[in-house]
Amino acid sequence: MLIFTALLGIGAYILKETQFGLYLYSVGNNDEAARRAGIKVRSVRVAAFAIAGGVAALAGVIASARTLGVGVFSGGGIGGGTLLLESIAAAVIGGVSLFGGRGGAHAALLGCLVIGTVSNGLNLMGVENEVRLIVTGLLLVLAVSIDKIIEKATGQQSF
Known part of the structure; x- marks a missing residue:
């Protein structure tokens, strides 16, 4: 810590x-x-x-x-497994733009807390790992969609 x-x-x-x-x-x-x-x-x-x-x-x-x-699967296996998806989702949910130019360390921390809370809650409910990945992916898609909507509404282009 x-x-x-x-x-x-x-x-x-x-x-x-x-x-x-x-x-x-x-x-x-x-x-x-x-x-x-x-x-x-x-x-x-x-x-x-x-x-x-x-x-x-x-x-x-x-x-x-x-x-x-x-071991080979320590980091989630070949390609990062769940760690890669969760790290990208945490950053985007925290407000870091996938298109560049926006974000911060504290925003990424907020996203980590959200993803960690959702993942832990689903784990405590006994939800299978595949469903957890689907929920994380849906959160990522939702966050990127909101990012693009806000970008269009404010008239700022990130790239």
Whole structure:
């Protein structure tokens, strides 16, 4: 929990208070406009993927320490399994746009809490894993649809 809280705080600080955070939002919103503004788009993307890879590696180490072992299906199997769907759904439900340029660390945390609560509730009710995946997928589709409706209503384009 301490590591998570520290990473959340660092992520929120970087996104809101540093030039690199502004560059991330700019590249995510419109990479051509960012390029014309003098931002090195390729460097920002490489740095973003490097940070994401490092955090994913840290998460893997913590998960393997928690279960005292690692196997092929530790992360949900080939392709990430449920972890990939749940992480994308949590980010989108929290307000991070799939089309770039919007979101934040605290928004993603809110989405994680929603997905975790729904998943835990379905698990406690004894619902099968396939149904849990369907519900998570439906929540993801609903969140993306609402994101597009809001985008059209406000007249802002994310890409």
